[in-house]
Amino acid sequence: MGNNFEELKNSPAFFSFGKKITVIGVIASIAGGVMKLSGIQYGDYLLIMGLATLALTAYLILSNLPYKPIEKDEDANARLRPIWNFSIKLLGWGLSVLLIGFLFWLYHWPGWEILLIVGAITTPIGVITMLFYLHQRNKYQIY
Numbered sequence: 001m002g003n004n005f006e007e008l009k010n011s012p013a014f015f016s017f018g019k020k021i022t023v024i025g026v027i028a029s030i031a032g033g034v035m036k037l038s039g040i041q042y043g044d045y046l047l048i049m050g051l052a053t054l055a056l057t058a059y060l061i062l063s064n065l066p067y068k069p070i071e072k073d074e075d076a077n078a079r080l081r082p083i084w085n086f087s088i089k090l091l092g093w094g095l096s097v098l099l100i101g102f103l104f105w106l107y108h109w110p111g112w113e114i115l116l117i118v119g120a121i122t123t124p125i126g127v128i129t130m131l132f133y134l135h136q137r138n139k140y141q142i143y
Contacts, residue, residue: 062092091126
C-alpha cells in the first residue's frame with residue numbers, strides 16, 4: 001500500500017489534479033466571499049468549503065513535492081535532501097494553518113488568534129529555509 005501512494009504522489013497526475021482542486025478552491029472562496037458580503041444565503045458555506053479546500057491542497061501539494069537531485073553529486077544530495085524535506089513540509093503546514101486561522105477569524109470562532117500566530121510564524125520560517133536550500137543548491141550546482 002505504501003508503494004502505491006509513493007508512485008501516485010510522484011506522478012504528474014497528482015499535481016495536475018491538485019492544481020485543478022486549487023482553482024476550484026479559489027473560485028469557491030471568491031464566490032463565497034462575494035455571496036457573504038452581498039448577504040446571499042449559503043455564501044458562508046461556500047466560503048468555508050473554498051478556504052478549507054485551499055488549506056488542504058496547500059498542505060498536500062507542498063508537502064509532497066519531490067526532491068530533484070543534483071546529477072553526479074551524492075554528497076550534496078545527502079546534505080540538501082533533509083533541508084528540502086523540512087522546508088517544504090513546514091511551508092505547506094504553515095500555509096494551511098494560516099488559511100484555517102483566517103477562516104476562524106472571518107467567522108469569529110474561538111482559537112483564531114493562535115492559529116494566525118502559528119501560521120504567520122511558521123510560513124516565513126519555511127520560506128527562509130527554502131531560500132537557504134536554494135542558496136546551498138546553487139553553490140553545489142555545476143553549470
